[in-house]
Structures are given as structure tokens and as C-alpha cells.
Amino acid sequence: MNVGRIPLRQIDLGRVVDLASQLEADATLDADALRRRDRTLGRALSARVDDATDRVSAWLDGLREGSGPSAGERALRAQRVLRTLLALAGLGIGVGTALAVFAYDGSHPVNVVQVLAVFVALQLATLVATAVIALPEAWRRRVPGLAALQDVLRLVSPGRAAPALRRALGAEQREAFDRAAGLAQRHQRLYGDAQKWALLVGSQLFAVSFHVAALVTAMALVGFSDLAFGWSTTLEVDGARLHGVSNALSSVWARAIPDAVPTRELIEQTRYFRGAAGTPVDPQQSAAWWRFLLACMACYGLAPRVLVLAFANWRQRVALARVFASLPGVAELRDRLDSRWVATVAAEEERESPLSSAGARAARQTRPARVTAVRWSGVPIEEDAVSVLVRDTLGAEVDGQLAGGAGASLDDSQLIEALAAVDAAPLFLVKAWEPPILEVLDLLTELRAACGEGRPILVWPLSLDEEDRLVPARGADAKTWARRLDAVGDPWLDVVIRTELA
Amino acid sequence: MIAAVPTFAVVGHPNKGKSSIVSTLAHDDSVRIAPDPGTTVACRAYPMRVDDEVQYVLVDTPGFQRARRALAWMQERETHAGAHRDVVAAFVAEHRGTGGFEDECELLTPLLEGAGILYVVDGSTPYGPEFEAEMEILRWTGQPSMALINPIEDESHVEEWRAALGQYFKIVRVFDAHEAPFESRLELLRGFGQLAETWRGPLEEAVAVLAEERLRVHRRVARAVATMIGEMLVHTATRKLSYDADAALYEASLEQSWKDELRDRERAGRREVERLYGHRHIEREETAFEWLEQDLFSTDHWFFWGLNRRQLVASGAAGGAVLGGAIDVSVGGASLLLGSLVGAALGGAGAWWSSTRLTRMIVLKLPMGGRLLRCGPVQSTNFPYVVLGRALYHHARVAGRAHANREALALAEGEDRENWVERLEPARRRELDRIFRDTRDGEERTADLAECLVPLLVEGDAPGS
Numbered sequence: 001m002n003v004g005r006i007p008l009r010q011i012d013l014g015r016v017v018d019l020a021s022q023l024e025a026d027a028t029l030d031a032d033a034l035r036r037r038d039r040t041l042g043r044a045l046s047a048r049v050d051d052a053t054d055r056v057s058a059w060l061d062g063l064r065e066g067s068g069p070s071a072g073e074r075a076l077r078a079q080r081v082l083r084t085l086l087a088l089a090g091l092g093i094g095v096g097t098a099l100a101v102f103a104y105d106g107s108h109p110v111n112v113v114q115v116l117a118v119f120v121a122l123q124l125a126t127l128v129a130t131a132v133i134a135l136p137e138a139w140r141r142r143v144p145g146l147a148a149l150q151d152v153l154r155l156v157s158p159g160r161a162a163p164a165l166r167r168a169l170g171a172e173q174r175e176a177f178d179r180a181a182g183l184a185q186r187h188q189r190l191y192g193d194a195q196k197w198a199l200l201v202g203s204q205l206f207a208v209s210f211h212v213a214a215l216v217t218a219m220a221l222v223g224f225s226d227l228a229f230g231w232s233t234t235l236e237v238d239g240a241r242l243h244g245v246s247n248a249l250s251s252v253w254a255r256a257i258p259d260a261v262p263t264r265e266l267i268e269q270t271r272y273f274r275g276a277a278g279t280p281v282d283p284q285q286s287a288a289w290w291r292f293l294l295a296c297m298a299c300y301g302l303a304p305r306v307l308v309l310a311f312a313n314w315r316q317r318v319a320l321a322r323v324f325a326s327l328p329g330v331a332e333l334r335d336r337l338d339s340r341w342v343a344t345v346a347a348e349e350e351r352e353s354p355l356s357s358a359g360a361r362a363a364r365q366t367r368p369a370r371v372t373a374v375r376w377s378g379v380p381i382e383e384d385a386v387s388v389l390v391r392d393t394l395g396a397e398v399d400g401q402l403a404g405g406a407g408a409s410l411d412d413s414q415l416i417e418a419l420a421a422v423d424a425a426p427l428f429l430v431k432a433w434e435p436p437i438l439e440v441l442d443l444l445t446e447l448r449a450a451c452g453e454g455r456p457i458l459v460w461p462l463s464l465d466e467e468d469r470l471v472p473a474r475g476a477d478a479k480t481w482a483r484r485l486d487a488v489g490d491p492w493l494d495v496v497i498r499t500e501l502a
Numbered sequence: 503m504i505a506a507v508p509t510f511a512v513v514g515h516p517n518k519g520k521s522s523i524v525s526t527l528a529h530d531d532s533v534r535i536a537p538d539p540g541t542t543v544a545c546r547a548y549p550m551r552v553d554d555e556v557q558y559v560l561v562d563t564p565g566f567q568r569a570r571r572a573l574a575w576m577q578e579r580e581t582h583a584g585a586h587r588d589v590v591a592a593f594v595a596e597h598r599g600t601g602g603f604e605d606e607c608e609l610l611t612p613l614l615e616g617a618g619i620l621y622v623v624d625g626s627t628p629y630g631p632e633f634e635a636e637m638e639i640l641r642w643t644g645q646p647s648m649a650l651i652n653p654i655e656d657e658s659h660v661e662e663w664r665a666a667l668g669q670y671f672k673i674v675r676v677f678d679a680h681e682a683p684f685e686s687r688l689e690l691l692r693g694f695g696q697l698a699e700t701w702r703g704p705l706e707e708a709v710a711v712l713a714e715e716r717l718r719v720h721r722r723v724a725r726a727v728a729t730m731i732g733e734m735l736v737h738t739a740t741r742k743l744s745y746d747a748d749a750a751l752y753e754a755s756l757e758q759s760w761k762d763e764l765r766d767r768e769r770a771g772r773r774e775v776e777r778l779y780g781h782r783h784i785e786r787e788e789t790a791f792e793w794l795e796q797d798l799f800s801t802d803h804w805f806f807w808g809l810n811r812r813q814l815v816a817s818g819a820a821g822g823a824v825l826g827g828a829i830d831v832s833v834g835g836a837s838l839l840l841g842s843l844v845g846a847a848l849g850g851a852g853a854w855w856s857s858t859r860l861t862r863m864i865v866l867k868l869p870m871g872g873r874l875l876r877c878g879p880v881q882s883t884n885f886p887y888v889v890l891g892r893a894l895y896h897h898a899r900v901a902g903r904a905h906a907n908r909e910a911l912a913l914a915e916g917e918d919r920e921n922w923v924e925r926l927e928p929a930r931r932r933e934l935d936r937i938f939r940d941t942r943d944g945e946e947r948t949a950d951l952a953e954c955l956v957p958l959l960v961e962g963d964a965p966g967s
């Protein structure tokens with residue numbers, strides 16, 4: 001990874017989808033390998049990128065280096081295609097609406113009231129609906145009925161048409177779009193805010209396109225055809241009242257464009273009733289309305305939509321950045337990137353132990369009546385006690401006693417020689433708590449060679465009881481001795497353990 | 503000869519706990535520990551690495567198998583005390599690969615390469631003369647050394663060992679590899695610095711890094727537990743139904759699936775916590791972690807793990823009082839605080855009634871046709887406390903568990919366990935209440951919950967917790 005070449009990009013839908021995909025893929029990897037990989041990248045990044053979220057973004061780019069378009073990029077393209085379709089729909093409907101509202105065939109003038117209703121009143125009403133949808137998530141729980149109202153308004157928002165237009169996408173883009181939608185569904189708590197603003201961006205794109213198209217169409221009609229304007233309504237509205245409304249509406253541009261403010265005379269002279277005979281208004285005189293109407297469309301239709309679009313776009317970016325920073329797994333990723341990698345475990349696998357308990361089990365045989373006792377490696381028992389213990393427990397007589405192993409005066413070869421020279425079977429009294437090491441097994445093997453086959457050799461593990469008296473061993477220690485000596489494979493080697501005595 | 507990187511060979515008689523000490527100090531429960539002598543057949547290094555830089559190395563070695571005969575060989579070739587180390591080197595050179603003294607060659611090699619000696623004995627068994635040959639050979643290597651008395655079963659022979667070891671080693675310490683809490687492990691590592699002046703600095707740094715890493719582990723665990731609770735709180739199970747299907751027929755099986763999924767999530771959370779503490783084999787080893795195997799949905803145990811009835815009622819009453827208080831305020835106090843009183847009474851009663859109520863079934867109409875039977879999310883206010891109580895208990899046991907310990911996790915018999923909620927500061931308790939409520943309402947509060955849990959986890963990791 002070449003960190004120096006990573007350009008930091010803004011967080012958009014594509015980045016979020018890519019990050020979520022990467023984190024999902026990483027979740028299947030070994031945690032240690034992941035930690036190591038990310039720390040290596042993190043160390044390289046920490047010197048170049050200060051902000052933690054930017055580091056995550058750079059990390060994502062670093063991992064994706066050299067591959068083709070990512071799922072996120074495809075999702076982003078899909079989103080652009082869908083938004084373009086929405087904008088095109090807005091343009092078409094805008095042109096159609098303007099043609100309908102500004103339709104003039106010479107019989108009746110264009111009704112100013114209709115223009116204001118469609119391009120001002122209706123727009124202000126939908127702006128209120130937009131504002132309701134845009135209210136913070138937390139308010140949904142606190143204001144009674146708000147959640148239901150928002151849900152209903154979302155149902156009629158043009159932004160909702162985007163998923164319905166997905167059929168227009170190519171297979172790859174559709175799959176990427178569905179992936180993004182699935183992600184949002186799985187992590188609704190995280191994506192809720194971003195989804196809301198995405199919906200509003202879609203809606204406002206539609207609305208801006210609608211108003212641009214309507215405005216341009218109206219200007220074209222004004223410029224390339226002759227229109228006559230008048231006003232007519234069933235309501236009891238007189239000229240003075242409409243003048244008040246028009247003055248209020250044109251207060252925004254009154255100083256800059258005084259010609260776009262209707263006069264009282266114009267209003268009085270351009271009122272008409274469809275049932276009245278003759279030409280309702282003088283077309284030349286009524287044409288003075290167009291400036292006012294176009295200014296209304298620009299000021300109350302287009303301008304607020306452009307502002308709301310910019311706001312929604314900004315909020316969407318903020319929400320996506322928040323999602324990017326709090327996706328499941330991002331906290332862990334930051335930890336892996338920024339925390340030192342500490343490992344204490346072994347670097348390689350442990351080698352298998354060659355130990356096996358599959359040796360020949362000593363043949364059960366009649367215990368010898370006479371033994372030569374060997375106190376091995378300082379087993380803590382007096383000579384007198386040995387005779388008593390052997391007689392009472394094994395029913396054998398002790399012909400003689402020797403000391404062997406560590407701390408004894410005889411070395412191993414002298415001990416073997418002494419034992420081989422007598423008829424009594426050797427009986428080794430060993431400490432059960434010390435394990436049977438190879439040194440003991442060597443001695444037993446050498447003793448067998450010296451004594452020849454058939455002669456019993458006994459090993460008796462002894463334990464200490466609570467009062468530190470020697471007693472026949474039992475439990476794990478005795479079993480360890482039995483298992484280890486069985487592995488020697490000497491059929492005349494007998495391990496005396498307490499369970500057998502019992 | 504001293505190794506540039508602090509290196510410690512853990513040596514001794516077979517079955518005295520060498521591998522246990524390494525396992526606990528390296529936080530690695532993959533180390534093979536068995537009663538049979540000769541389980542460890544080759545040296546195995548456990549380097550402590552920080553961003554690939556090695557701070558120190560522990561080396562587990564096979565036990566002495568033929569120490570008397572090895573010493574006899576050396577003594578036959580002894581010329582003067584200054585040449586002892588050369589004799590040991592010659593012994594290794596001559597016997598390596600011959601099969602005669604394989605274990606001795608293996609364990610002496612790291613010492614000849616500059617490792618310090620950690621000689622391990624079992625303080626629960628008596629001292630014996632068979633150890634003297636081993637200690638003498640180690641003395642001949644001339645390496646700095648320390649004796650560790652590992653009381654495997656009890657400490658009945660510790661003093662006897664201390665007296666004997668004192669004749670061969672300047673430093674003798676007692677370290678129970680199966681029970682040592684984290685602080686004792688750090689203390690021992692710090693103590694290794696006494697072996698060589700040049701090792702002291704790197705070891706001090708390593709100890710600081712390990713302590714810092716422990717705090718990070720607490721945060722990771724907090725995040726894992728918070729994520730688990732968050733997911734469990736909003737978890738639902740659904741089943742599509744046709745218009746003419748009888749929903750009641752599917753309710754029992756759907757509820758069962760919902761419960762199973764929650765149980766699985768809790769288990770997965772536990773495995774994650776164990777993994778974060780380096781216990782990767784605990785599942786295979788343990789069969790009787792009885793207290794936690796009690797069913798998550800056994801509501802009889804809920805008052806043990808979570809809020810008891812009094813706490814539940816108090817919590818419900820407080821919430822009700824706040825709502826009622828709003829009414830009092832809205833009427834300018836004309837209600838004479840009746841709103842608060844009634845709210846508290848209703849809230850408390852509601853909390854009592856719903857204390858063990860799990861969830862409910864809902865049939866939803868689908869926009870594209872058909873119906874959806876939904877079970878969950880959980881409704882009981884006590885449930886997150888129950889899950890958290892169980893998670894804290896499990897964490898305390900896992901965090902305090904030495905990696906050499908291969909016994910089943912179990913609550914000590916007769917242990918009088920204090921209700922953990924009682925110990926919570928009121929502010930933290932209120933914060934938890936808020937977070938659980940917001941999470942239920944669909945708000946993302948994982949990070950806040952994790953932050954809130956860190957002190958509880960640190961407390962659970964303290965010795966004696």
C-alpha cells in the first residue's frame with residue numbers, strides 16, 4: 001500500500017457501502033491476523049492523516065488499491081442514475097405543468113390566481129411538509145402523532161420514487177443499489193437519519209428540476225407567444241385584497257425590480273369572469289403581470305427548493321459521515337489502527353508429544369513372596385517402616401534393603417549389580433508425586449537386561465497423607481506412573497497401585 | 503553471556519508447572535499442560551511483541567530427564583570452575599541429536615545463547631535430592647537465575663523449598679501460576695529485571711505496555727458487551743403468514759426461535775469476551791459453568807442477575823413521577839402534586855406487573871400483501887439488567903482466570919453474591935436506564951453504553967472481585 005498516494009475523499013454513500021462491505025469481509029478473518037494487518041496500515045497512516053475518520057477512509061482506499069469499481073462506487077453510480085431520472089421526471093412534469101397553467105388560446109387569459117396557487121401556495125405547502133419530514137429523529141418519540149405524520153408525508157414524497165425506478169438500472173448497479181438498501185435495512189438505527197436526508201435530496205432534486213423547467217417554459221411562452229393575464233376567482237376577493245397579497249409577495253424584489261410589482265390599476269383592470277360577454281381583459285395591458293409571476297415562481301418556487309436541496313445535501317453528508325464513523329466494527333477498526341499491537345503468545349505451533357500410553361500392559365501375576373526393597377531418590381521412609389509396610393500391604397517379606405537414585409551411596413550400576421545378585425524380586429519404593437522420568441526408565445531397562453526375562457520387578461509409588469505419612473499412592477499420580485511404565489513394554493514389570501490392592 | 507533482548511528460559515524438573523507459568527505469563531491457553539512427564543518435547547518461544555518489536559522472550563523448555571547422568575558426564579570432564587560453561591557447551595555439542603540427553607540439550611541451548619534461568623519447583627510437594635543435579639547443572643551455565651516456587655495444590659512445602667533453593671539462587675519467589683491475578687503477573691515480570699541490569703528498562707516498558715493494553719481490553723470488552731445488549735434489546739423474529747393462516751398456530755415456535763436466537767447471541771458475546779482475554783480454548787475445557795448455563799429466560803433467576811423487585815418498582819415509580827410531574831407543571835401546581843403521586847403509583851405498579859413479561863406477538867399487514875407475525879423486541883425493563891448482570895459476572899470470572907487454569911469455570915460453593923445493581927452509583931444507574939430506554943426506542947447508543955460499562959468492567963477485573 002502506498003500511503004502517500006491516498007487522496008482523502010468526502011464521505012458519500014459509496015464510501016459507506018465500501019466500508020460496510022470491507023468490515024463484513026473482515027469479520028470472517030482471524031482476529032490476530034486482522035489486528036496485525038490493520039496495525040501495519042495504521043502505523044503508516046498515523047504519520048500522514050490526523051483525523052481518525054480520515055484514517056479509516058485512507059485505510060479503506062489502501063485495502064482497495066488496484067481493484068476495479070467497488071460495490072460502493074457502483075451503488076453511487078446507481079444513486080446518480082436514479083437521481084438523474086428523478087430530475088428528468090421533474091423537468092417533464094415542470095414543462096407540462098407550466099404549459100397547462102399558462103395555456104392561452106385567446107378565449108380566456110391566463111389566470112394569475114391559478115399560477116400563484118400552483119407555483120407559490122402549493123410550493124409553500126410542500127415546503128412545510130418537507131420541514132416536517134426533516135424534523136430530528138428524537139422528536140418522533142417526543143411529539144405525539146409526529147411519527148405517523150412523517151410516515152404519511154414520506155409516502156407521498158417524490159424521493160420515494162427512486163427505488164421504483166431501479167428497473168432502469170443495469171444489473172451490476174441494481175445489485176449494488178440493493179446491497180446499499182439491504183445495509184440500511186439491517187442497520188436501521190444507524191442509517192435512519194441518512195435515509196431521511198437521501199429521501200429529501202431526491203425530492204428536492206425533483207422539485208428544483210420541476211421549477212427550473214416551469215420557469216423556463218413560462219419564459220419561453222412569454223417570449224415566443226402572446227399571453228394575456230387576468231385574475232378570476234369564485235371567492236369573495238376584491239382588487240384591494242389581491243393587491244395586498246401581491247404587494248406582500250413582491251416585497252422581496254420591489255426595490256430591485258419595481259416593474260415586477262402589480263399596480264392597483266392593473267389588478268382592477270384585469271379581473272374577469274368567464275361567464276361575462278366579450279374579451280375579458282385588454283391583452284396588451286394585462287401583459288404587465290408576467291414579470292410579477294415569473295418573479296414569484298423564481299422567488300417562492302425555485303429559490304427555496306435550491307436552498308433546501310443544498311441543506312439536505314449537506315445534512316446527508318453529515319449523516320453519512322456519522323454512519324461511516326459508527327458502523328458496526330468501526331470502533332474496533334480504529335482500535336486496531338491506532339493501538340499498538342501487543343502479542344505475548346507463542347509464534348509457532350507446539351510440537352506434538354511423542355508420548356504414548358499404548359505400551360504393553362504388565363501381565364497380572366502372582367506377587368513374589370520375598371523382595372529386595374529399594375528406597376529410590378530419598379523416599380522419606382525408615383528401614384523398619386519399609387518391612388512393616390510391605391508385609392502389611394503386599395504380604396511379602398523384605399529380604400534386604402538398598403538405597404538408590406539421587407543422594408544414595410550406590411550409583412545406578414552398583415545398584416543393578418546388587419539387585420541382580422540376589423533371588424528376591426526388586427521392589428522400588430518411589431515418590432508418587434515425582435513423575436517417572438527417563439532416568440528411572442533407563443534404570444529399569446538396564447536392570448531387566450541384568451536380571452533376564454521372567455523375573456518380576458515391582459515399582460510401588462507412595463504418597464504422603466495429610467500427616468505426611470507414606471501411604472500407597474492413588475489417583476492421578478499413581479495412574480501417571482502406571483501409564484508411563486506400561487509404555488516400557490516389559491511384561492514382568494509390575495506397578496503396584498492402590499486400586500489394585502483394594 | 504547475556505542476551506540483548508531479555509530472554510528467560512523456564513526450566514526445571516518435569517511436571518512442576520513450567521508450562522503453566524509460561525501459559526499464564528504469555529496469556530496463552532494453547533500451551534499443552536498434562537500430568538505426564540515429557541509433554542513438552544521442544545523449546546517453544548513466547549516473544550512479547552509490541553508492533554513487531556520484541557520486548558522480552560519467555561522460553562518453555564522440556565524438563566530434566568537424566569540430570570544425574572548428565573552431571574556425572576560433566577563432572578568427569580571438569581577441569582576448573584571457570585570452565586564449567588564450556589563443559590556444558592561441550593555436553594550439548596556432543597549429545598545433540600544422539601537421543602541420549604535430548605531434553606537436557608534442548609533446555610540448555612537457550613541458556614548457552616544468553617537466556618536467564620527461571621527454575622520452577624512445586625511448593626506443594628517436598629524437596630528431594632534429585633533436584634540438586636539439576637540446580638548444579640544450571641549453576642554451571644553461569645547464567646543469571648531466579649527460582650520460582652509454584653504451589654500447584656497448596657503451599658505446604660514452600661518454606662522447605664525456599665530454604666533449599668536459597669543455597670543455589672539469589673532470588674526466590676512464590677508464584678501461583680493457576681491463580682495469579684493480572685497484577686501479580688506484572689509484578690513477576692518486573693521482578694525478572696533483577697536478573698540483569700540491562701534487562702530492567704525493557705521489562706519496565708513491557709509491563710507498562712501490558713498494563714495499558716489491559717485497559718484497552720476493558721474498552722474492547724465494554725464495546726462487545728454493549729453491542730450484544732443493544733442487539734438483544736431490539737431483536738425480533740418474524741414469520742410471513744398468508745391471509746387465511748391462523749397466527750396462533752405459529753406463535754409458540756416463533757417465540758422459541760426468538761429465544762434461541764437471543765441465547766445464541768449471548769453465547770457469542772461470551773465467546774468474544776473470552777477471546778479478547780486470550781482464552782480461546784475455554785469452551786472445550788469447561789463443561790460446568792453452571793450459573794451461566796441457567797437459562798437466560800428463567801425468570802426465577804432474573805432478580806438475582808438484574809434488578810430486584812424493589813429496584814424495579816423504584817425505577818418504574820421514578821419514571822411515572824416524572825411524567826406525572828409534567829402534568830403538575832402544566833396546570834401550574836393546581837393539582838397539588840397529584841400527577842406525580844399518581845404517576846409514581848402507576849409506574850411502580852406497571853413495573854411490578856411487567857417485571858417478568860418478556861415480549862408480545864404482533865401481526866403486521868405487509869404492503870405487498872400477506873401478513874407478518876412478529877415476536878419481540880423484549881419488553882421487560884429488567885431484561886437488559888439481567889443480560890448485563892450475567893455478562894459482568896462472566897467477565898469477572900474470565901478476566902481473573904489465569905491461562906494455565908484448565909478447570910471448569912464455576913461459582914465457588916456457598917458464595918454469597920451481592921446484587922451488582924446495589925453497588926451502582928445512582929447517576930450511573932440513571933444513565934443505564936436512559937440508554938436502555940433509548941435503545942429500545944431505536945436510538946443508537948452502543949458507544950454510550952460501552953463508555954458507561956468500562957468502570958464496571960475495571961471493577962470486575964480487580965483482584966478479589
